[in-house]
Amino acid sequence: MARVVTIGTKKGGVAKSATATNVAAVIALSGHSTLLVDIDQQADATTGLGFDPYQLDVTINDLFADPNRDPMTAILETAIENLHILPAHPSLSKTETGMGIQRADPGAPDPMTSLRAILGPLGDRYDFIIIDTPPSLNYMTRNALAAADELLIIASAGAHTENGVKATIEAYEQTKRDYNPSLMLRGILVTRMKRTNASTAVLDALMKDYPDLVLRQVIMESTAVDEATQLQEPVVTYDPNNGASLGYIKVAKMIMGGRTNA
Ligand SMILES: Nc1ncnc2c1ncn2[C@@H]1O[C@H](COP(=O)(O)OP(=O)(O)OP(=O)(O)O)[C@@H](O)[C@H]1O
Ligand SMILES: [Mg+2]
Numbered sequence: 001m002a003r004v005v006t007i008g009t010k011k012g013g014v015a016k017s018a019t020a021t022n023v024a025a026v027i028a029l030s031g032h033s034t035l036l037v038d039i040d041q042q043a044d045a046t047t048g049l050g051f052d053p054y055q056l057d058v059t060i061n062d063l064f065a066d067p068n069r070d071p072m073t074a075i076l077e078t079a080i081e082n083l084h085i086l087p088a089h090p091s092l093s094k095t096e097t098g099m100g101i102q103r104a105d106p107g108a109p110d111p112m113t114s115l116r117a118i119l120g121p122l123g124d125r126y127d128f129i130i131i132d133t134p135p136s137l138n139y140m141t142r143n144a145l146a147a148a149d150e151l152l153i154i155a156s157a158g159a160h161t162e163n164g165v166k167a168t169i170e171a172y173e174q175t176k177r178d179y180n181p182s183l184m185l186r187g188i189l190v191t192r193m194k195r196t197n198a199s200t201a202v203l204d205a206l207m208k209d210y211p212d213l214v215l216r217q218v219i220m221e222s223t224a225v226d227e228a229t230q231l232q233e234p235v236v237t238y239d240p241n242n243g244a245s246l247g248y249i250k251v252a253k254m255i256m257g258g259r260t261n262a
Contacts (some may be wrong), residue, residue, distance in 0.1 A: 188206060
């Protein structure tokens, strides 16, 4: 059965998509059959692997629209061996609105488990399923929590980080209680770490408040990540010896080994 890992946090621009893409790439390159699932209407993970969502015939949005549709009809092979993607589309915003309407209707089926139903038949096909989520604790992200075995929270080493982490932990606890009792929290990965006092202060504050959760492995800020993003390729293949790449390789190994801080 696939191990399903949701990458998420409420805050935007903190490297969720970079983390999901690079961790998925490392796991795939290690020989595991891996699926990257993009449920963000911005479709950054989809674009990041070289696909234009507007040019795709079928995306995950079609699977939300038609629960009987075979999910394999939306899945694409990527340039990276063993890595497939279930791409996103901007029209996911309409699905998000529809889920809100559905939730308010007591006679309608609960929309919180739609993604779990989509991924169900894929559990036997993949070793790992990595889900990239939008910068919001919306229905899409809560679907990703309901569908996952574990959550990796992303926190950038910048201002206003703590509130996003706190709200994400609350959403995790709520989803675990109401939908997914076996959901676990792998930890908090600090990204975009700079060698500045401001960055160190954010890391120190997170370590003080969440000593058991903050991963000791951080991801350094590096222009190579931006360069790779623009070239629509993960930094781990663009520049494998870069500091950020080495960090992502260690985080991916932690996830593959089911470990935290070891
Ligand atoms: N370690 C890093 N060093 C330098 N730039 C980075 C790093 N990680 C991410 N970035 C850059 O920061 C920007 C945001 O990253 P990314 O898209 O992964 O964040 P996100 O959390 O998924 O954003 P959103 O909330 O919009 O989905 C991108 O331009 C990306 O290239
Ligand atoms: Mg993103």
